[in-house]
Amino acid sequence: MPSLKNLPRKILPWIFLAPLLFMIILFWLVPVGLTVFLSFTNVTYKNFVKFVHGVEGAFNFTLENFHKLLGGDPYIGEIAKITLIYVGSVLAINAFYSLILSISIVYLVKNEYLSTFMRVVWLLPRITPAVVYGFLWIWLISPDTGPFYQFFASLGVAPGSWLLEKPYSQILMIVVNGYVGASFGMIIYTSAIKSIPEDLIRAAKVDGASDLQIIRSIILPLLKWPMLFVISWQTLSLIASYEQILILWGSYGATKAAGTTVFAIYAWFKAFEMGEYAYGATVSLVLVAIGIVLILLYFKIFGFHKLMQPSKIEV
Amino acid sequence: MVSVKLDKVSKYFGKVKAVDDVTLYIRDGEFVTLLGPSGCGKTTTLLMIAGIYKPTKGRIYFDDIDVTDIPPKDRNVGMVFQSYALYPHMTVYNNIAFPLKLKKLPKNEIDKKVREVAKLLKIDHLLDRKPSQLSGGQQQRVALARALVKEPDVLLLDEPLSNLDALLRVYMRAELKRLQKTLGITAIYVTHDQIEALSMSDRIVVMNNGRIQQTGTPDEIYSKPSNTFVASFIGTPPMNLIPCRVIDGKTLECLGFKYVFKDEIAEKILNEHKEVYFGIRPEDIVITNKDNGDAEATILVVEPIGKDLVITIQLEEEHTIKILAPPSINLKPGDKIYLKFKKEKIHLFDKKTGQRIEYIIKKGEE
Structure with missing residues (x-):
């Protein structure tokens, strides 16, 4: 019989972990299990009620969804292309533009107030509720009153609608998501740059380096690990993100016309707009699979064990 | 090598007067130590000579050239930091070669100079290592090599020995002094350790609260302190x-x-x-x-x-x-x-x- 003294020690960590484990099981493991299950069925809005009530023979197990996805669905090719453009472009903004921005803000702008102001400007979309941020953009691009529209119109860029005309709609999709996402990389990068000891920068200055040479030879090499983290994290988030597209375009018809149907929102529309639950689940399952493959790939390329080592930014 | 002149130099950070009206002349080839307690303004003075800080008031001259507005990269100074400030992502070789690469010297010349200075400081067997693989004493030598390799006009040393153990410190004191005299380089050394100051310097500048308290040879400072601060700061007890x-x-x-x-x-x-x-x-x-x-x-x-x-x-x-x-x-x-x-x-x-x-x-x- 375990002594009473030892018992709480063994149980204690589980008591602390229990709420989190419960949440993970309820909101992650169960939905993933359901998604996998659904993707192998033919559940649609037609047999959904029977399926929920467990009526016998309400649905069949089938591989039809996968056949459809891999050949039968005429839009998959285009959606894959849009997803690639979307993830690639927004990633460029989130991982690389935010890096340039962070270096400018922390290193080049010496004025502390100006630097803080610039950081806050880029954080605004992050702290604004997604719906408010989305509607703000709808106002910004409206041809009558929108400042964004007016500004580009004055430069000679005046599409009938930023929302519906390609490629403006796709540029809009990238800018909207890029602006909100850049702040994530910026927070990681600015704190990493600030953690570089002042003496290293001073030493480089005395050694004869210009600002650009310091950025290239000292700051960027020391930001290698934060950069790898931001790139990995953002790729995975972007593959699964659809909120802003949903808020701005709202329906499958609109995203189709605008050329903004990415995989994640396609899964959403299929399941919740068209009632093709099983097919929607299959599309999202493929996204999960792509995500897992990418995680493994990143770990392989960047060396997971190295990422787990203590910070390299030390003297 | 050059002489260094500080003419009524002050540095204020907001309302704090870190350095206040410092006038100082350092002769060509001289070893001068700025000595004082923490926060007395000695490191700030050194950073102004290096060009990292710009004086709020006053001018700094190397020989007759006013360098006050010249950025650090154009001053040809070498500096050793208390933390050594070695670039952690570069090998010892690349750390030492860094100032020469910035000068865009030819590769073979860089190689020759790096190996020469490494030999001088007895670190030629460590060139392939990263700073994290070195002991404190070795890191200190690499930092010194990096400062010397560009053949600077002025060598600035900010408490370079304070992170070494007591035995190594005594050894490096003599080593540093020998090196400075051999190379004939103008050296400005910052320390709070009076033994270092008394044993190494041609002249000592005692500072407190951003002001110079006394300038003189180690003997003058010890035997004729100009005020009670210097008298009670120097000597153990x-x-x-x-x-x-x-x-x-x-x-x-x-x-x-x-x-x-x-x-x-x-x-x-x-x-x-x-x-x-x-x-x-x-x-x-x-x-x-x-x-x-x-x-x-x-x-x-x-x-x-x-x-x-x-x-x-x-x-x-x-x-x-x-x-x-x-x-x-x-x-x-x-x-x-x-x-x-x-x-x-x-x-x-x-x-x-x-x-x-x-x-x-x-x-x-x-």
């Missing part, structure tokens, strides 16, 4: 400062004893100062008998430090001083002793201003 009242032209009434001078200096003390500090170094006090004694005292603590005993004694209530005595002497706390002050080693400071009172002891006056 530091100089004893005993408050005294001037009674008449000859007599000081100090805590626990009366001291009578011969008449030569008396008038000056009498005329210009009412209260003074009687300064005497621990090694300039000898234990004697009652008849020869200047003062009577009681022993509080006896601390053996190897070659000497440091003895804390009480002159009068609450006022203690320290003396050094040979270890052969047999004394214990509570003993009464008589002290003789070496006449020519007595220092006087005005109590109000803390400034040294100059006076001359005539020969035969005792």
Whole structure:
């Protein structure tokens, strides 16, 4: 019989972990299990009620969804292309533009107030509720009153609608998501740059380096690990993100016309707009699979064990 | 090599005067140490010479060239930091080669110079390592090599020895001084360690609260401190400062004893100062008998430090001083002793201003 003294020690960590484990099981493991299950069925809005009530023979197990996805669905090719453009472009903004921005803000702008102001400007979309941020953009691009529209119109860029005309709609999709996402990389990068000891920068200055040479030879090499983290994290988030597209375009018809149907929102529309639950689940399952493959790939390329080592930014 | 001149240089951070009206001339090839407690402005002064900080007021000259507005990269200075500031992602070789690569020297020339300086500092077997694979002493040598490889006009050293263990520090002191003299380079050294300053420098600049307190050779600083700050900062244990009242032209009434001078200096003390500090170094006090004694005292603590005993004694209530005595002497706390002050080693400071009172002891006056 375990002594009473030892018992709480063994149980204690589980008591602390229990709420989190419960949440993970309820909101992650169960939905993933359901998604996998659904993707192998033919559940649609037609047999959904029977399926929920467990009526016998309400649905069949089938591989039809996968056949459809891999050949039968005429839009998959285009959606894959849009997803690639979307993830690639927004990633460029989130991982690389935010890096340039962070270096400018922390290193080049010496004025502390100006630097803080610039950081806050880029954080605004992050702290604004997604719906408010989305509607703000709808106002910004409206041809009558929108400042964004007016500004580009004055430069000679005046599409009938930023929302519906390609490629403006796709540029809009990238800018909207890029602006909100850049702040994530910026927070990681600015704190990493600030953690570089002042003496290293001073030493480089005395050694004869210009600002650009310091950025290239000292700051960027020391930001290698934060950069790898931001790139990995953002790729995975972007593959699964659809909120802003949903808020701005709202329906499958609109995203189709605008050329903004990415995989994640396609899964959403299929399941919740068209009632093709099983097919929607299959599309999202493929996204999960792509995500897992990418995680493994990143770990392989960047060396997971190295990422787990203590910070390299030390003297 | 160049001479360095600071002309009324000040540096303010907001309302804080980190460096206040510093004027200093450092000769070509000289080894000058900025010595002072933490926050006295010595490192700020060094960073201004390096060009990292811009003076709020005043100008800095290398020879006759005003470098005040010239960025660090164009000043040709070499600097060793307290943290060494080695680039963690570069090998030792690349750390040392970095200043030369920035100068865009040809590859073979860079290689030659890096290997030369590495050999000079005995780190030529470490060139492939990363800084994290080096000991503190090795890192320090790499930092020095990086500063020297560009053949700087001025070498700046910011507490370079303070992270080394005691033995290595003693060794590196001599090594640094030898290197500086061999290369004939103008060196400005910052430290809070008076032993480093006294043992290495041609001249010492003692700083406190952003101002220069005294500039002089190690001997001048030690034997003729210009004020009570310098007197109490230099020496282990530091100089004893005993408050005294001037009674008449000859007599000081100090805590626990009366001291009578011969008449030569008396008038000056009498005329210009009412209260003074009687300064005497621990090694300039000898234990004697009652008849020869200047003062009577009681022993509080006896601390053996190897070659000497440091003895804390009480002159009068609450006022203690320290003396050094040979270890052969047999004394214990509570003993009464008589002290003789070496006449020519007595220092006087005005109590109000803390400034040294100059006076001359005539020969035969005792």
